[in-house]
Amino acid sequence: MNSLPNSFRSGPDERGHFGIFGGRFVAETLMPLILDLEKAYAEARADSAFQREMAGYRKNYVGRPSPLYFAERLTEHLRDISAASGRAGGAKIYLKREELNHTGSHKVNNVLGQILVARRMGKKRIIAETGAGQHGVATATLCARFGLDCVVYMGAVDVARQEPNVIRMEMLGAKVVPVQSGTRTLKDAMNEALRDWVTNVHNTFYCIGTVAGPHPYPMMVRDFQSVIGAETRAQMQEAEGRLPDSLIACIGGGSNAMGLFHPFLDDASVEIFGVEAAGHGLDKLHAASLTGGRPGVLHGNRTYLLMDDDGQIQDAHSISAGLDYPGIGPEHSWLRETGRVTYLSATDEEALAAFQLLSRLEGIIPALESAHAIARVIELAPQRSKDHLMVVNLSGRGDKDVPQVGEILKGRKT
Amino acid sequence: MSTRIDTRFAELRKQGRAAFVTFLMAGDPDPATSLAIIQALPEAGADIIEIGMPFTDPMADGPAVQAAGRRALKAGMTVTKTLQMIRDFRQNEDATPVVLMGYYNPIYIYGVERFLVDAKAAGIDGLIVVDLPPEEDSELCIPAMKAGLNFIRLATPTTDDKRLPAVLANTSGFVYYVSITGITGSAAADSAAVGAAVGRIKRHTDLPVCVGFGIRTPEAARGIAEGADGAVVGSALVDALSGSLDTGGKATAGTVNAVAGLVASLAAGVRSARAG
Incomplete structure (x- = not known):
């Protein structure tokens, strides 16, 4: 294991590495573009006009800041459970309401930033991959707003199970391409987006939806998502006069989690938990790359991946299309190796139960992705004391999942 | 260090012609047929043999090569079996260079050092x-050079004059010019534009420059061979192989000849060109 760094917030190095993870593992055709993007993003980041422009759209278009909401009934419910087990604990639970953003999830934070960078670079055509469709919807939305061509690659399996988002994207003027290759889910959508990019390299900007891909994407997406954690810090200070004691977020590629975690990484008092999708169970089909995978190279970066002994990438499975990916952002791999973040998992069944619990207790229907984080809150909060402040990132709303969950629950009644 | 690749290009220079380079996927449609096809390639006219290592996520490949990889993986192809296949090929063939082409993850998981030792021992060049x-040369390129294997780099239309020196710095054997921005099996660039690009690369290096992507016919192969040191054909061969399979995707009695026949006609196209 590596020795602990002075700061957990200083990565990546100039070659895009977080420890051994990250890097730029792409075809030569793409390499000049990635270097251009790195330069353009560095200039934008240092440009106060860019920051002002982004702040303006965050406030008036996205609807930020998103509230930090005290989930009183969920807290009470879990305190009852704690009391029943004789502990008399139960953390005070706050929800970071990213599901209230325009387009219904945290994805818009990143897309806004990337589209503004694409405009600075003079790119007129935007491509994206999407799993649940949340990133696709956010990309289609901002392309509509700025008059850009938009093509979204989506696995054919996901097109079927997330139909409401497909309709939304098309309504917003995007072209949705169902991907029939491989396992027909998020990883194949990313392969197909890369194939488009390598073909249309001169006019196209690839808007990656998570903290993965070749450098500078993991860093850039993290930076755009870090508004989540930065707001949480200020809001918790205002609500409770101090830092939270723990943070918890679901992880597919890991962008909502990284956005919440990053501003707190150097606060040693803050416990941090990421929750991967355990699908049918960790001994069966799942999508928990850190728990069930090992380091490898895919989609431009070295990171933990689900694969067989021959280095062939394995199928992931999760009830949630947004977590159904056999990899994870490289910075998460590094945070796991350094031990700064604890990575847990939740099964399909646990997520379904959490989905229903939050809907009934708080009147908030969470995305199935976010329900994975709630599932671990249900377990962890009763074990903590009543003065423990726990923040869970409610990364998306569950409207898109209502037909799918409805079908599953209907099937069980009959 | 001189490899079979250097020797082969020296011979071709004496003959005054370009190389014909074939690409097929290892294990497609099954390991035994794949070996039989590769064994037939030198006599059919292949000067250099590229062998794909199948990977589940070939993001630079078009539908034909993707399907070839799927067939190979389904037939149980692995890195170990690919190396074994080259070892078997080398039993009777010591002159034709063999280049492995693929993605990094299977090599990384096999273990870089072990892979280089085993690849060299198998007769891979x-x-x-x-x-x-x-930018990632320390991963495999530098170790491969030290192990006596050529590391052949792709140059593309987006590799400008400023970047070319970095791309060529640790390249050996030959330079593979990808004639279009795109995936394998895409439409070809016209031979005039390719000729100009090859000329640009040659101002930066003495290495032979082979051109690939989009070459499907003997005429196109000849056009490319007039301006470059070699023409690479992949997807067209993979399509010929695929077209010879039965409805269940299994090899037929005609599979080896379907590929060897196309190789012969493409090789004739290349040989009909006079290198400049």
Whole structure:
């Protein structure tokens, strides 16, 4: 294991590495573009006009800041459970309401930033991959707003199970391409987006939806998502006069989690938990790359991946299309190796139960992705004391999942 | 260090012609047929043999090569079996260079050092790894050079004069010019534009420059061979192989000849060109 760094917030190095993870593992055709993007993003980041422009759209278009909401009934419910087990604990639970953003999830934070960078670079055509469709919807939305061509690659399996988002994207003027290759889910959508990019390299900007891909994407997406954690810090200070004691977020590629975690990484008092999708169970089909995978190279970066002994990438499975990916952002791999973040998992069944619990207790229907984080809150909060402040990132709303969950629950009644 | 690749290009220079380079996927449609096809290639006219290593996520490949990889994986192809296949090929063939082409992850998981030792011992001469640009040279390129294997780099239309020196710095054997921005099996660039691009690369290097992507016919192969040191054909061969399979995707009695026949006509196209 590596020795602990002075700061957990200083990565990546100039070659895009977080420890051994990250890097730029792409075809030569793409390499000049990635270097251009790195330069353009560095200039934008240092440009106060860019920051002002982004702040303006965050406030008036996205609807930020998103509230930090005290989930009183969920807290009470879990305190009852704690009391029943004789502990008399139960953390005070706050929800970071990213599901209230325009387009219904945290994805818009990143897309806004990337589209503004694409405009600075003079790119007129935007491509994206999407799993649940949340990133696709956010990309289609901002392309509509700025008059850009938009093509979204989506696995054919996901097109079927997330139909409401497909309709939304098309309504917003995007072209949705169902991907029939491989396992027909998020990883194949990313392969197909890369194939488009390598073909249309001169006019196209690839808007990656998570903290993965070749450098500078993991860093850039993290930076755009870090508004989540930065707001949480200020809001918790205002609500409770101090830092939270723990943070918890679901992880597919890991962008909502990284956005919440990053501003707190150097606060040693803050416990941090990421929750991967355990699908049918960790001994069966799942999508928990850190728990069930090992380091490898895919989609431009070295990171933990689900694969067989021959280095062939394995199928992931999760009830949630947004977590159904056999990899994870490289910075998460590094945070796991350094031990700064604890990575847990939740099964399909646990997520379904959490989905229903939050809907009934708080009147908030969470995305199935976010329900994975709630599932671990249900377990962890009763074990903590009543003065423990726990923040869970409610990364998306569950409207898109209502037909799918409805079908599953209907099937069980009959 | 001189490899079979260097020797082969020296011979071709004496003959005054370009190389015909074939690409097929290891284990497609099954390991035994794949070996039989590769064994037939030198006599059919292949000067250099590129062998794909199948990977589940070939993001630089078009539908034909993707399907070839799926067939190979379904037939149980692995890195170990690919190396064994080259070892078997080398039993009777010591002159034709063999270049392995693929993606990094299977090599990384096999273990870089072990892979280089085993590849060299199997009789492999060079490597083309699509997702290892010069920025990641320390991963495999430098170790491969030390192990006596050529590391063949792709140059593309987006590799400008400023970047070319970095791309060529640790390249050996030959330079593979990808004639279009795109995936394998895409439409071809016209031979005039390719000729100009090859000329541009040659101002930066003495290495032979082979051109690939989009070459499907003997005429196109001849056009490319007039301006370059070699023409690479992949997807067209994979399509010929695929077209010879039965409805269940299994090899038929005609599979080896379907590929060898196309190789012969493409080789004739290349040989009909006079290198400049």
